[in-house]
Amino acid sequence: xxxxxxxxxxxxxxxxxxxxxxxxxxxxxxxxxxxxxxxxxxxxxxxxxxxxxxxxxxxxxxxxxxxxxxxxxxxxxxxxxxxxxxxxxxxxxxxxxxxxxxxxxxxxxxxxxxxxxxxxxxxxxxxxxxxxxxxxxxxxxxxxxxxxxxxxxxxxxxxxxxxxxxxxxxxxxxxxxxxxxxxxxxxxxxxxxxxxxxxxxxxxxxxxxxxxxxxxx
Ligand code: E4P
Numbered sequence: 001x002x003x004x005x006x007x008x009x010x011x012x013x014x015x016x017x018x019x020x021x022x023x024x025x026x027x028x029x030x031x032x033x034x035x036x037x038x039x040x041x042x043x044x045x046x047x048x049x050x051x052x053x054x055x056x057x058x059x060x061x062x063x064x065x066x067x068x069x070x071x072x073x074x075x076x077x078x079x080x081x082x083x084x085x086x087x088x089x090x091x092x093x094x095x096x097x098x099x100x101x102x103x104x105x106x107x108x109x110x111x112x113x114x115x116x117x118x119x120x121x122x123x124x125x126x127x128x129x130x131x132x133x134x135x136x137x138x139x140x141x142x143x144x145x146x147x148x149x150x151x152x153x154x155x156x157x158x159x160x161x162x163x164x165x166x167x168x169x170x171x172x173x174x175x176x177x178x179x180x181x182x183x184x185x186x187x188x189x190x191x192x193x194x195x196x197x198x199x200x201x202x203x204x205x206x207x208x209x210x211x212x213x214x215x216x217x
Contacts, residue, residue: 001175002052004183006163008035008042012186013049019189024052026105026127026163026183028083029059040076047077053125055105057083058093066093074102081105081124086114091121098122105161112146119156125181129164130174140164141173148177168192 002023005016008031016022025046032039039056047054056076058069070082070093081103084090094104098121105125106118110133118126128147130140147160159180165171168191174182 001179002159002181003189004052004055004161004181005189006031006165006183006185008032008037008046009186010035010042010045010049013046016186016189017050021189022050022052023181024054024079024081024183025050026055026083026161028055028057028107043073043080044076047079050079052079053081053103053105054079055081055083055107055125057107058085061085061087061089063089063092063096066090067096070097070102070104071100074100083107083127086110086118091117094118094121094123098124107163110143112143112150115143115147115158115160116150119151119154119158123158125159125161127161127163127183130162130170131164131166133164134166141170141177144174144177144179148179 003021004024004026005013005022006026008027013025035042043056056073058066060066060069066084073082074080082097083105084093086106086109094106097104103124105127106123107127109115109126109128115126128143133140144162161181161183162174162179163183165182165184171182
């Protein structure tokens with residue numbers, strides 16, 4: 001399972017990348033706004049920092065303009081995945097960008113049928129939003145399971161990128177289902193490693209080791 005960081009904050013990306021566990025980055029217009037930085041400047045910097053796919057989202061709603069935006073974004077670096085919305089115009093753009101060999105992440109997916117369309121359009125990644133689904137009283141993970149089943153039924157290569165992740169339980173469930181990628185904020189990455197029994201166990205070992213007076217180095 002690949003781990004992407006869902007942020008446009010370069011400091012968070014550098015810190016996560018230093019673990020050696022980071023496989024890519026996703027951004028969206030809201031995250032770009034939050035970074036307070038120029039779109040092209042920050043995407044260029046992220047794409048240099050991270051070897052794996054870096055999603056840069058288009059903002060036009062019509063196919064022609066969206067395609068121009070996507071082609072421009074793809075020129076930033078070889079590891080750019082152009083993000084397009086799950087609309088008919090977005091799917092047309094996905095197909096056109098894929099024909100150029102450009103990675104495409106189809107975003108704002110909220111149904112299995114939408115995910116089926118994205119796979120048929122040749123998407124590299126489909127981004128179903130689990131947290132926003134939970135917010136309105138549906139279990140976002142049911143959607144991930146349905147997409148996994150459909151993609152396996154037809155042997156689609158589109159990678160399921162679980163997005164709008166809010167907490168470690170989402171990651172646990174996504175991994176059990178067999179999602180290909182999860183993208184999440186930096187605090188979730190830290191929460192994945194934390195366990196009170198690990199913390200307590202380490203403190204006990206520290207205390208006993210100090211009492212021995214031994215040194216390994
Ligand atoms: C990532 O590609 C999505 O844009 C992001 O995960 C959305 O997350 P949110 O629902 O927390 O805004």
